[in-house]
Amino acid sequence: MSKYVGILTAGGDSPGLNAAIRGVGKAAQGTYGMQVIGFRDGFRGLMQNRTVRLSGGELSGILTLGGTILGTSRDKPHKMPVGSQTMDMTEVIVDTYNRHSLDALVCLGGGGTQKNAYHLQQHGLNVITLPKTIDNDVAMTDLTFGFDTALGIATEAIDRLHSTAHSHHRIIVVEVMGHNAGWLALGAGIAGGADVILLPEIDYDIGVVAEAINRRRRRGSGFSIVAVSEGAFSVDDRAKYKKARKRLKKAETEEAREKAAAKLAGVQSHLQDKTLHLSRQLEQLTGLVSRVTILGHLQRGGTPSAADRLLATRLGTACAGLINDGVFGVMVAARGNKTEAVPLEDVVGKRKTVPLDHDWIQTARDIGVCLGDG
Numbered sequence: 281m282s283k284y285v286g287i288l289t290a291g292g293d294s295p296g297l298n299a300a301i302r303g304v305g306k307a308a309q310g311t312y313g314m315q316v317i318g319f320r321d322g323f324r325g326l327m328q329n330r331t332v333r334l335s336g337g338e339l340s341g342i343l344t345l346g347g348t349i350l351g352t353s354r355d356k357p358h359k360m361p362v363g364s365q366t367m368d369m370t371e372v373i374v375d376t377y378n379r380h381s382l383d384a385l386v387c388l389g390g391g392g393t394q395k396n397a398y399h400l401q402q403h404g405l406n407v408i409t410l411p412k413t414i415d416n417d418v419a420m421t422d423l424t425f426g427f428d429t430a431l432g433i434a435t436e437a438i439d440r441l442h443s444t445a446h447s448h449h450r451i452i453v454v455e456v457m458g459h460n461a462g463w464l465a466l467g468a469g470i471a472g473g474a475d476v477i478l479l480p481e482i483d484y485d486i487g488v489v490a491e492a493i494n495r496r497r498r499r500g501s502g503f504s505i506v507a508v509s510e511g512a513f514s515v516d517d518r519a520k521y522k523k524a525r526k527r528l529k530k531a532e533t534e535e536a537r538e539k540a541a542a543k544l545a546g547v548q549s550h551l552q553d554k555t556l557h558l559s560r561q562l563e564q565l566t567g568l569v570s571r572v573t574i575l576g577h578l579q580r581g582g583t584p585s586a587a588d589r590l591l592a593t594r595l596g597t598a599c600a601g602l603i604n605d606g607v608f609g610v611m612v613a614a615r616g617n618k619t620e621a622v623p624l625e626d627v628v629g630k631r632k633t634v635p636l637d638h639d640w641i642q643t644a645r646d647i648g649v650c651l652g653d654g
């Protein structure tokens with residue numbers, strides 16, 4: 281009897297999602313004779329039973345497409361906005377799964393999706409996941425698909441910013457995605473030849489950054505490229521943020537709580553523009569003109585790189601093999617040239633940030649890149 285498999289994509293979209301859907305689908309149908317359906321817009325579509333046929337031509341011609349043919353959302357099964365309320369829709373999702381007589385649900389996503397999939401596994405579903413995100417911050421896998429494409433886009437952007445920064449003798453601060461992990465800024469910064477790279481893992485001292493730029497100027501380089509992760513903090517901002525949070529936590533009266541909450545909101549609003557503040561501070565401290573480029577969602581758009589297509593296809597076909605073997609509750613991880621089934625409980629609640637002794641950090645320091653930490 282053939283097995284029935286559902287697939288969904290959740291969280292931020294990422295190049296390589298369609299390659300992964302195709303990899304799972306083609307191997308599941310062609311090699312193992314399974315039936316495959318897609319659910320639209322992540323866990324929300326699963327809750328609403330909105331399906332997409334994935335049984336025929338739908339899997340052809342999608343390998344090179346960016347985004348996800350299934351659509352995505354950041355909705356969580358147990359905390360889903362429904363009308364004006366936030367509700368636990370787990371039971372409705374379990375019902376959709378049973379209505380389709382699914383033998384397996386494949387969830388393609390980043391850290392949040394691993395958590396949501398684990399939640400559904402604990403409610404009795406046969407869940408299996410693949411790791412995707414341009415941030416490369418999913419634990420227990422060497423790589424996530426999407427990262428290589430975003431790395432290429434961010435590197436090309438830094439390459440292009442060089443000639444204009446050089447011509448105008450300016451600083452260009454380029455903001456790269458990555459709220460919690462600096463893989464993208466560090467990788468693209470090194471590959472694109474940035475002079476300063478600032479990461480969420482290393483709080484920077486603005487004086488140290490300015491001095492690195494002034495030093496370059498004294499040596500005859502009147503321009504500098506600063507690659508900054510969206511999640512990078514200055515030492516000062518981190519201290520302000522921590523203090524405001526502590527104050528709110530400690531507030532005992534209603535009045536003190538209100539004041540502390542307002543203070544924290546002020547700090548958070550300042551932090552939203554921290555790349556612009558960084559640029560302005562550098563102008564003040566160096567006397568150079570500084571411009572900001574925020575790469576934003578450009579990094580997630582367009583056709584996946586060859587490396588991402590290959591990785592997504594490998595993980596997808598391995599996933600179909602695991603379903604065939606009845607292995608569930610796992611994420612299909614990339615380990616060297618192989619794939620590995622890692623129990624979801626070993627993945628959730630962890631984030632793969634850049635270790636401070638990582639080879640890329642040392643490489644950056646060895647070529648004289650300032651990481652903002654003195």
Ligand code: F6P
Nearest residue numbers: 292390413414415457458459580
């Ligand atoms: O999912 C990865 C990511 O691209 C992060 O790098 C970024 O911080 C976030 O998503 C942006 O999310 P959204 O597209 O929902 O604004």
